[in-house]
Amino acid sequence: MSQQTNAVLPQGVTASDFAAAVNKFRALLGEENVLIKGDQLTPYTKIMMPRDVAENTPSAAVTATTVEQVQGVVKICNEYKIPVWTISTGNNFGYGSAAPGQRGQVILDLKKMNKIINIDPDLCTALVEPGVTYQQLYDYLEENNIPLMLSFSAPSAIAGPVGNTMDRGVGYTPYGEHFLMQCGMEMVMANGDVYRTGMGGVEGDNAWQVFKWGYGPTLDGMFTQANYGICTKMGFWLMPKPPVSKPFEIRFENDTDIAEIVEFIRPLRIAQVIPNAVVIAGLLWEAATCNTRRAEYTSEPGATPEHILKQIQKDKKLGAWNLYACLYGTQEQVEVNWNIVQGALKQLGKGTLITEKEAGGTEPFDYRAKLMTGVPNLQEFGLYNWRGGGGSMWFAPVSQARGSECDKQYALAKDILNKHGLDYVGEFIVGWRDMHHVIDVLYDRTNDEERARAEACFNELLDEFEKRGYAVYRVNTQFQDRVAQSYGTTKRRVEHAIKRALDPNNILAPGKSGIDLENDF
Amino acid sequence: MKALKRQFMRPVMLGAALILGSGQALAADDSQWESGEQIYAKVCGHCHEAGVGPTIKGRSLPPSYITAIVRHGFRAMPAFRASFIDDQALQSVAEYISTSPAPQNEE
Numbered sequence: 353m354s355q356q357t358n359a360v361l362p363q364g365v366t367a368s369d370f371a372a373a374v375n376k377f378r379a380l381l382g383e384e385n386v387l388i389k390g391d392q393l394t395p396y397t398k399i400m401m402p403r404d405v406a407e408n409t410p411s412a413a414v415t416a417t418t419v420e421q422v423q424g425v426v427k428i429c430n431e432y433k434i435p436v437w438t439i440s441t442g443n444n445f446g447y448g449s450a451a452p453g454q455r456g457q458v459i460l461d462l463k464k465m466n467k468i469i470n471i472d473p474d475l476c477t478a479l480v481e482p483g484v485t486y487q488q489l490y491d492y493l494e495e496n497n498i499p500l501m502l503s504f505s506a507p508s509a510i511a512g513p514v515g516n517t518m519d520r521g522v523g524y525t526p527y528g529e530h531f532l533m534q535c536g537m538e539m540v541m542a543n544g545d546v547y548r549t550g551m552g553g554v555e556g557d558n559a560w561q562v563f564k565w566g567y568g569p570t571l572d573g574m575f576t577q578a579n580y581g582i583c584t585k586m587g588f589w590l591m592p593k594p595p596v597s598k599p600f601e602i603r604f605e606n607d608t609d610i611a612e613i614v615e616f617i618r619p620l621r622i623a624q625v626i627p628n629a630v631v632i633a634g635l636l637w638e639a640a641t642c643n644t645r646r647a648e649y650t651s652e653p654g655a656t657p658e659h660i661l662k663q664i665q666k667d668k669k670l671g672a673w674n675l676y677a678c679l680y681g682t683q684e685q686v687e688v689n690w691n692i693v694q695g696a697l698k699q700l701g702k703g704t705l706i707t708e709k710e711a712g713g714t715e716p717f718d719y720r721a722k723l724m725t726g727v728p729n730l731q732e733f734g735l736y737n738w739r740g741g742g743g744s745m746w747f748a749p750v751s752q753a754r755g756s757e758c759d760k761q762y763a764l765a766k767d768i769l770n771k772h773g774l775d776y777v778g779e780f781i782v783g784w785r786d787m788h789h790v791i792d793v794l795y796d797r798t799n800d801e802e803r804a805r806a807e808a809c810f811n812e813l814l815d816e817f818e819k820r821g822y823a824v825y826r827v828n829t830q831f832q833d834r835v836a837q838s839y840g841t842t843k844r845r846v847e848h849a850i851k852r853a854l855d856p857n858n859i860l861a862p863g864k865s866g867i868d869l870e871n872d873f
Numbered sequence: 874m875k876a877l878k879r880q881f882m883r884p885v886m887l888g889a890a891l892i893l894g895s896g897q898a899l900a901a902d903d904s905q906w907e908s909g910e911q912i913y914a915k916v917c918g919h920c921h922e923a924g925v926g927p928t929i930k931g932r933s934l935p936p937s938y939i940t941a942i943v944r945h946g947f948r949a950m951p952a953f954r955a956s957f958i959d960d961q962a963l964q965s966v967a968e969y970i971s972t973s974p975a976p977q978n979e980e
Contacts, residue, residue: 387955392955393945394943394944394945395944395953395954395955396947396952396954397943397952398946398951398952413954415956441957442954442957444953445913445951449951450952450954461956463954463957464879465958466905483956487915487916488905490914509915509916509919510919510951510957579911643925644926662924676876692913728919729887729919729923730919730920730925731919731923731925732923733920733926733949734924734925737925737949740948740949742946742947742949742950743946753886759913793888797948800946
C-alpha cells in the first residue's frame with residue numbers, strides 16, 4: 353500500500369494520526385476512493401485565484417457514494433480533528449474551483465453521488481444528489497420527454513444544482529434565483545445525524561419537495577454558503593416548459609445609458625411582464641463570449657484603451673450594454689407582453705430590439721437564448737480567453753435595481769480595474785428588486801506581475817465598495833474572511849456560536865464564509 | 874424514503890460499456906459515461922467545437938498528452954478529477970479525440 357503522499361498535512365494533525373485516518377478512510381471507502389498521491393490530487397489544485405496553489409493544496413481527497421459513507425467520513429474526521437472541505441461537481445470556477453479553502457484540508461468529493469432520485473412531472477419538482485450535473489438532468493428530461501425547463505448558471509454542462517444552490521448561485525430563467533426555488537435539503541451534520549429540512553422529518557411525508565417551511569424554525573438558508581452540515585440531497589422546483597419562448601436582446605450604444613436602461617427594465621421586471629433574470633451585459637463580456645481575444649487588437653499590457661473598445665463594438669456589432677430577456681407562455685401571452693415591452697422601449701426612445709430572427713444563430717445571442725431556455729452550453733467560458741492565462745475572480749457586489757446605483761457601481765468598478773491595468777468585464781443580473789453586479793476580474797495567472805496586480809485590484813474593489821455601503825454576495829475562497837468583515841461583527845459572532853454548537857471540533861470546512869473556530873469570535 | 878419512490882427513479886448508471894476484467898482498481902461499472910464519443914459531445918465539445926477552446930480533433934494528438942491536460946488543466950482549461958471522469962473513460966475519450974477527423978467546418 354503506497355504511503356507516498358503529497359507531504360501536506362491537515363492543520364494541527366500529526367503525521368501518524370493522519371496516516372491512521374487515511375487507513376480508516378480506506379477501510380470505509382475502498383482504496384480507490386482515497387487519494388493521497390500528488391498526481392491524484394493535482395486536478396483539485398487548479399485554481400483561478402491569484403494566491404499560490406500551495407495555499408489551497410489538500411492533504412487528501414476522498415470520494416463517497418452513499419449517505420452512510422458521508423456519515424463515516426465525518427466520524428473519522430471528528431476522531432482525528434481533521435478538517436474536511438466538501439465539493440459536489442467541483443466546478444465553482446472563479447470562486448475556488450475544486451480546491452479546499454485552506455491548505456491541508458481533506459476534500460470530500462461528492463461527484464460520484466450522482467443520482468437523480470426523483471423527477472415529478474406533475475408537481476414539477478426534482479430531488480437530486482450533489483454530483484448530478486445540469487447536463488445530466490437535461491439529458492434525462494429530454495430522453496424521457498418530460499416537459500420541464502432547467503435554470504442554471506453559465507457553466508451548466510459541467511456544474512450542478514446542489515453546489516450552485518448551496519453557494520447561492522443564480523441563473524437566467526424565471527427560476528433564476530436558485531435558492532428561492534430550493535425545496536428540501538438532507539444534511540449530514542457534524543455529529544453524524546442526518547437532518548432533513550422542511551417536511552423531510554415527518555414519517556411517511558410526501559410533501560418534502562412541495563412545501564418549504566415545515567414547522568418551527570426553517571433552517572435551509574443557514575446551510576447555504578456555510579459549514580454547518582454536508583448536503584447529500586436537495587429538492588428544487590422546475591418550471592413547466594412553456595409552449596412559446598421568445599428570447600430577445602436590446603442593444604444600447606453608449607455606456608452612459610446604463611441608468612436609463614435599469615429604470616426602463618425595473619417596472620417590467622417587478623410586474624413580471626418580463627419574468628426572467630434579465631441580464632445587462634457590458635461590451636467586453638459580449639465581445640469575449642463571441643470569441644473575441646484581446647490579442648487580436650493589442651499586445652500592449654494594461655487596461656484596453658477606449659478607442660479599441662469602440663473599434664471592437666463596431667467590428668462585432670455589439671452594444672456598450674446588451675440587455676437579454678425572454679418572454680414565456682402561450683402565443684397570446686407572449687404577444688401581449690411583447691407589445692408592452694415594445695411600447696416601453698418606444699417611450700425610452702433608444703435601444704435596438706433583436707430577436708432570434710435578426711440574430712440568426714450568432715453568438716453571443718445564441719448562448720444567451722440557451723441560458724434563458726434551459727439548454728446547457730459552455731459558451732461563456734469565452735470570457736477566459738479575453739486575456740487568457742487562466743486567472744479569474746468574480747467580484748459581485750449587490751446593488752439596488754436603480755439606475756443611479758448601477759451607474760455609480762459601474763463607474764467605480766471600471767476606474768479601479770483600469771487603474772490596475774485590467775478591464776471592466778461585467779454584467780448586471782436583474783433579480784426582482786436587486787442587481788447582482790457580476791464582474792469577472794480577468795488576468796493572466798501565468799504572469800506573476802499581473803497576478804499581483806489582480807490581487808491588489810480585488811482588495812481595492814472590496815475596500816472602495818465597502819466604503820460606499822456595498823458588499824458582494826459571494827466570493828472566492830481567498831477573500832472569504834475579508835468579505836465576512838464587511839457584514840459586521842455581530843453576524844460573525846452569531847455564526848461562530850452556531851458553529852460551536854453544531855461542529856465543536858471545527859471539522860466541516862473551517863474558513864467557509866469566514867466561519868472558523870480558530871477565529872476570535 | 875417512501876416519498877422518493879415515484880415513477881422516475883435512478884436514471885443514472887446508464888451505460889456499463891466499460892467493463893473491467895476483474896473487480897479491482899477502477900469501478901468501471903460506476904462510470905456515468907457510455908463512450909468516448911459521448912464524453913466528447915457532453916463535455917469537451919461544448920468548448921472545443923464552439924471556438925472557445927482550440928480544435929482538438931483531426932490533429933492526431935497523443936492520448937497521453939490529452940489525458941495529462943485533462944487532469945492538470947491548462948491556462949483557461951479546467952482540470953477534471955477522476956471522480957468526474959474515471960481513468961478508463963478518460964482514456965476512451967482521449968483515443969476518440971486522437972483518432973477522429975477534424976470537424977467538418979474546419980480546415
